[in-house]
Amino acid sequence: DGGITQSPKYLFRKEGQNVTLSCEQNLNHDAMYWYRQDPGQGLRLIYYSQIVNDFQKGDIAEGYSVSREKKESFPLTVTSAQKNPTAFYLCASSNGQFTDTQYFGPGTRLTVL
């Protein structure tokens, strides 16, 4: 059953702690993305990766870090430098070719207390 998985669905952390969100895909897609969604708002791009061992900053990369050591995995770390980390985080993947469709995972809702 192909798709994108994100875990956990809900995550709670204390202020000042780093937290890593998981994103795995078995679609054999080259490109992967992280977006953030705030209540009533559209999605904003955090980071994207077009190929293993390479990634680019999106519009709101400050306070976040990523790695792409494997094609199927693209974890996102929310660091203590991120001022407003509480949000809904969405991971997506695509074949990475021009205009290829991005498919999204179910999301992780992070709440920082």
Add this chain to the structure above:
Amino acid sequence: DAKTTQPPSMDCAEGRAANLPCNHSTISGNEYVYWYRQIHSQGPQYIIHGLKNNETNEMASLIITEDRKSSTLILPHATLRDTAVYYCIVYSGGSNYKLTFGKGTLLTVNP
């Protein structure tokens, strides 16, 4: 700098066709029209996309006007599970892979 304009909300009776409009008057020649939907607290679900020809798949039909300045997403027989926010997006890929989601249209399917 929204590139698409959609009505904020629409209602539809269960079993009837839902027609969701989208204006994209500044669309450029290499930009596709994509439609996604998002049910509350879930990830966006891809529905359909097109460049200039009308498209149909198992979920919906996409009608794009000849001048490409507007389009309509058609759900032929809406069900209660189609209640969601529907997003119309213009996207060209390339070096900027960002999908720009606006406010979308909240479609409510009523029994």
